[in-house]
Amino acid sequence: MIVRRFLLWARTANAEARASGAAALAGAYLRSGMADEDRREAETALISLVDDPSPLVRRAIAEEMAASPQAPRTLVLSLIADQSDVAALMLAHSPVLTEADLVDAAAVGDDLAQRAIALRPNLAASVAAALAEVGGDEALVTLAGNPTADIPDFSLERMVERAGACGPLREALLARGDLPGGLRQVIATMVSDTLMSFVTGCGWLTPERSARLTREATERVAVALAAGGEASDAPAIAEVLRADGRLTPGLMLRSLLSGEPALAEAAFVMLSELPQPRVAALLRDRRGTGLKALYRKAGLPRALQPAFTAAITALNLRGFDAGGNGRGIDRVILREVLIACETLEGPDTDALMGLLRRMDSEAAREEARTMADALADDAALALFVEADPALLVELEIGDLRDAA
Structure with a gap:
């Protein structure tokens, strides 16, 4: 009633x-x-x-x-x-809706409706895949920013294909812990290319200079991603680089000179078409047995072979998988390569030495930045201690406790 x-x-x-x-x-x-x-x-x-x-x-x-x-x-x-605005409330929260309901709503809904779906906690893979195919840029940004959404790898790739030019989407994707290494490299390349076009268009750098800086930045990112990711990331990154024509001997050499050989190893496997265990054994053989054959099988330029050989030898002396210094080019390894190559002669020697010297300059700048940061930190600490001498006693007590 x-x-x-x-x-x-x-x-x-x-x-x-x-x-x-x-x-x-x-x-x-x-x-x-x-x-x-x-x-x-x-x-x-x-x-x-x-x-x-x-x-x-x-x-x-x-x-x-x-x-x-x-x-x-x-x-x-x-x-x-x-x-x-009414539909979005239900699409974002209602537990009554099935995956099929949400897929249909994503297909016919406007941007607000799609964003509401993308916000749902624990969003199912089928719904995420539907949004990746039909969602607008804002919906894709929302989806990428949803940490509990189950987004399949192929859908992440589709999002980049459809809206990779969207800066907020690239940023949201890079923040995801489940983003595959190969896709991280694709996004990094997009960012580098965008930056190159911008600075060239503004007339700040010549096209040649801009292209070189972009290439070197892309190489640094690729080496770091391959070294810091899962074991499957390096081959995926190498495949992306080869598809873009960016898997160069210079990049492989940079990987070795950084003390992070994962990318170079993946490239050797890809280019030589030898089994990964075989390539791994050849690279880690301190006697260098078969290294020349591996290099030739990979089809790399003969002029760069002394540099590769010296870098691999230096890596094996310290432990091939010991890891780099975290700052890019390792000048200890680079010094061994420079010594091995400085007496070379031939038409390609100047280009090789120019590449090595640019890498040495890059490493020197990075060392200087690191040292400058350390000096600034020391100066800041000195100012704190000068203002409050008791702080020094507290720090020393803390060091003693840590030692104990």
Whole structure:
């Protein structure tokens, strides 16, 4: 009887009053112990109110029903077909919606609806895949920023294919811990190319200088990604670089000179078409047995072979898999390569020595930056101690505790 009186009252009430009444009815349906007949009448009334001309009424119902698993499915499906701000409430929160419902809604919804779906916690892979195919840029950014969304690798690739030019999307994807290494390299290359076009277009650098700086930046990122990721990342990154024509001997040499040979090793496997265990054994053989044959099998330039041989020898002396210094080019390894190559003669020697000297200059600058940071830290500490000498005592006590 109460529900019937509500429906009679709603015929003449204004929109604000109807919205308030609809919210109260929805709340009572979800939380009060209605008799079965009253509950059926309340459900009928709520479904009829979905056709109310005022969005205030429909939104009020959506706000009450959005998070409830007891919401009538017919009502929920009606609300997700409503205008965007009403539908978004249900799409973002309703546990009543199935994966199929969400896939369909993603296909026909506008940007707000797609973003609402992308926000859902623990979003299923099928829904994420649908958004990756049809979602607008903002929806894709939202999806990439959802840490609990199960986004398949092929869908991550599709997002980059469709909207890789979108800076916020690239940033959101790079922040994901599950982004494959190969795709990180694709995004890094996009960023480098965008920056190159910008500085060249502004006339700040010549095209040649800009291209060189971009190439070197891309190489540094590739080496770091291959070294710091999963074992499968290096081959994936090498494949991306080869597809782009960027898997160069210079990049492989940089990987070795950085003390991070994962990328170079993956490249040797790819170029030589030898089994990975065989390549790994040849590179780690301190006697150098078969290294010349591996180099030739990979089809690398003969002029660079002394540099590769010296770098691999230096790596094996310290431990091939010992890891780099974390600052890029390792000048200890580079020094051995320079010594091995400085007496070479031939038409390609100048180009090789020019490459090595640029890498040496790059490493020297990085060392200088690191030292400058350390000196600045020392100066800051000295100022603190000068202002409060007791701080020095506290630091010394802390060091003693750590030593103990």
